[in-house]
Amino acid sequence: MSTIITRPKAAPAEIIRDASMAKQKDMLARHYDRLCDAPQTGEKVCATFVPGNLNELIMCFDMVNNLPEVNAIQSGLRKQSGGYVMESEKLGHSEDVCTYVKSDIGMMAKGNIGPNGRKLPNPDVLLLSYTGCFTFMKWFELLRQQYQCETIMMHTPYLGDGKITPEMIQYMVKQLKQDVIPTLERVSGVKFDIDRLRENLRRSAKAEEDHIWVLQSAQNKPSPIDAYFGGIYYVGPIFGAFRGTDDAIDYYKFLRQEVEERIRLGKGPVTPDGDMPQERYRLVVEGPPNYTHFRQFWKMFYDEGAVVVASSYTKVGGTYDYGFRHDPDRPLESLAEYCLNVYTNRNLPMRVDMLVDYINRYEADGLLINSIKSCNSFSAGQLLIMREVEKRTGKPAAFIETDLVDPRYFSAANVKNRLESYFQMIEQKRSSSSFAA
Amino acid sequence: MLDKAKPTTAPIVERCQALFSDLTFEAQRAWKEAKPGRKVVGFLPYYAPRELVHAAGCLPIGILGGGDQLEVIHGDAYYQSYICRIPRSTVELGVSGRLDFVDGMLFPSICDVIRNLSGMWKLMFPQKATRYVDLPQNFTMDIGVPFYAQELREVREFLEQIVGKPITDDEIRNSITLFNENRRLVREVYKLRAEMPWNLPSSEVYLLMRAGLLTPVEEHNAMLAEYMSLAQQMERPLKDNSRVVISGAFCEQPPLNLIKSIELAGCYIVDDDFLVVNRWEKSEVATSGDPLENLARAYISDSTSIAPKYEPNPKIKGKYLIDSVRENGAEGVIFAMPSFCDPALLDRPMLQSALKEANIPYIGFKYAENTGQMQPVREQAGTFADSIKLWSGQ
Ligand code: SF4
């Protein structure tokens, strides 16, 4: 005989310690409500992707932006994505492809209920900002079939030669002028006003200054932030529906003040279990995180005193390290440059350079790669990246494998083992170099 | 012993088989050594502007992975288990020195794996000329054409660097003419196969097409013409097979045995998307005027529909496959796709729903270039062939 124990369904554990997090939570809640109210308010909905999202432009048409990747992340954090992914596979989607897509499609099939428990509206337009990821193209072709709405292709050329050329910008500006803007005008019924765009871009640039300041504060010792697990919260507004808004300016100003205070007090990052007591390892992380076991995953780091001082994932919705800011004086060109600069649109040598630079600049102990089964854009080539970075920095690197939102690919024991041996490796490296010194 | 009086394609097929099986590229090395200054440029699936490579005086060769004969020793150390096989066998070809005679490599924007491989190649073989070829995904004429014409200008400069001399417009026009002829002949072979698949088995046609990516176009044109003339005269037995179209095999190639197994299971393959580069433009590329502009125009408005390309018009999504079924008198579609292949696998549900609407039966399975076990393929294809016959009331 077996006893079935039913547990009351617990609300997912909240990871809120900072006031800035509470503020962001409130912003997000308002955004999701606005989105779900759209059928009543008559606001038009524009679905688009995080990398290469043109929020400032979308705002010019009074449209509300819906980001399916963010919905998938939310489903992951709420432990719903596993069911959605399976639902999608039941509908005929291959087990081999990106689980973001499958989480989104599964969620649609199950009524498209958003993180606020309300039905998400159908998009009025799909803005296919094709930046840094092949899957995006097919994802929106699939959604187009479902929603039967207009779809705009905005193709961002890849930095295959490691540089942005004037022709790339021209190509993109032409797409904006000829395809993107006229279609958004038509769908929204709002005339495009370039001065409105300039205003939005001005606000973006302001928020971007504080945002990058916060990420770069990890150069302090101890680092006042965790630039991966915490970083995911810090990039939320700027990667999502808030770039170009006053809300984003306020959020980043507020966040910056919080971090300044932490530096003044010599504090490490905030973790779900409170302040991290001691910084023992400083890591650079390449690749997206796992969201289905986010808290458990993070704990494996902070329990050991490991803090992530820089990460590539927090550059996937825009890279601000090397001086790029949205520029109101070159509005369309600057939107193009923003798209071209996103991390996954950079070729492998550029990615290696960036990671090496992070290790040096942030005085990290090494590189950890979290390789995501779903994501060929990030993952293909990571083993070579690891070797190159190791070779060029002399710092140890390690490789773990998980998935974004498919719980089947998160093996806690494996990840923990790998991390433990990696930390030992760092210790050994330290003692051998101090011995040599 | 062969009966000399009877026409046979066997010697051509044998030659093609030898080119296909040679993983050290002896014939291409010999071509290069035959004249000082000759250069070879490799390209990955699914498309490359071969006309420019030819116009530069180089031999364009298709690098299509290692098939089922290459032992991958180093390549696996570069890739996680959930990435398809072609990049690892391509890396194997590179690190084992098999591609040491190749002077330049072109990596088209087919998917993120090959895109990233272009950067890996730069890091791994810094002494080799490597270029990512960014293909337009915006198919509005006056947006996509200038973008691709510019990309072609850059590829031209890249090739000029390799050969150390300028490539003239006339040289490109001349190459376009030759490749127009090649595409015309390839299409003719395909047409002939659909007409008499018993005389042009797909396992042969496949080898013939692979040879086209390994030999100078002039030779291949002659080979295609000769093959057709011989194949038409052959008297192979007509079987009671079902007629199918293969879809999804445009990058990592299925093992030859898989093609044979599908045929053995009772299917005539009457169309496919293997090696689409050889019939990429659907009609002749213009030869007067700016040649790069002409190539770009053809790419935007007259190229094959396929998963790695965006389909701007939702109303015709999947139509090309239905057309292929109808035009070639096929009775069903076999989706044969490489494991972990994003373009093919993400596209498949949309193609399937188009087929469903058109009442066209289909099945699907995955493969890797080194799949050895053919029993499941034979069983699935056999059952499919039988069920098609039942369906159509034969
Ligand atoms: S996880 Fe990777 S493959 Fe999936 S949508 Fe994001 S970037 Fe693309």
Ligand code: SF4
């Ligand atoms: S088989 Fe598919 S995923 Fe693999 S390299 Fe080719 S197109 Fe890309």
